[in-house]
C-alpha cells in the first residue's frame with residue numbers, strides 16, 4: 478500500500494520545516510527550527526530518523542538546524558550549488574556534506590521521487606519541490622513573489638499542496654514597516670499574498686486536489702482567519718469547495734495529512 482503523509486512542523490518567518498514521509502523514507506523540506514523542536518515534533522508523529530533535508534533557499538528561517546540534523550541524525554543534505562555556496566558563507570553551515578542537484582532535475586531519495594523547480598524569490602536560486610510516492614504527489618512552494626507557468630505546471634497534478642499565504646495586502650500597506658521592506662515583500666521576488674495564493678489555487682486545483690496547507694503567514698501583516706477566509710472564498714467562487722484548507726503555525730505542528 479502506497480503511503481505519503483505530510484505535516485508542517487513549523488511555518489512563518491521565525492522558522493520553516495515540513496515533514497514528508499513515504500513508504501520507507503522520511504524527509505524534511507527546510508530546517509528552520511531548532512534540532513530539539515524538530516526531533517520532538519517528529520517523535521510525536523512516530524518518526525525517529527530522517528533520511529534527508531531538502532533546502533529551498535538560504536534564508537535564515539529555512540536553514541538554522543541543518544548542521545545539527547546532519548551531525549546528530551546523519552541526515553543527507555540536498556540543495557543546488559548556489560544555495561550551498563550561500564550557506565557555506567556562514568560558519569554554522571560549513572563542514573557539512575552536500576548532495577548538490579541541478580534545479581529542474583529530479584532525483585530519488587529512498588522510495589520518494591523529488592522534483593525541483595525554480596521559484597521567484599529574493600535569494601540565490603530558490604526552489605520549490607514536488608515529491609512523489611507512487612501516484613501520490615505533494616507540492617511545496619513557501620517563499621515566492623509571484624506564480625509562474627512552471628509553478629502552475631508542477632502544482633497541477635498534486636493531491637496536497639503546501640502554499641505560502643504570507644500577507645493580507647491591506648494589512649501590509651497599513652503596517653508601520655519601512656516602505657522599502659513593504660515593497661520588497663509585495664514584489665515579484667517577495668512573498669505571496671492571501672489573495673494571490675487563492676488565485677493560484679483556483680488555477681491549479683483539479684478534482685484530485687484535496688488539501689492545501691496555508692504556510693509562511695506573516696505575524697504582523699496577516700491573521701489565520703483572514704488567510705483562511707480569503708482563500709476559501711476564492712475556492713468557493715470557483716466551485717472548488719471540496720478542497721480542505723489547513724493552517725500551519727510558527728510554534729507547533731500542523732495536522733498530519735495522508736496525501
Ligand SMILES: [Zn+2]
Pocket residue numbers: 534536598600620
Ligand atoms: Zn525566503
Ligand SMILES: [Zn+2]
Pocket residue numbers: 489490493536538539619620693
Ligand atoms: Zn521564508
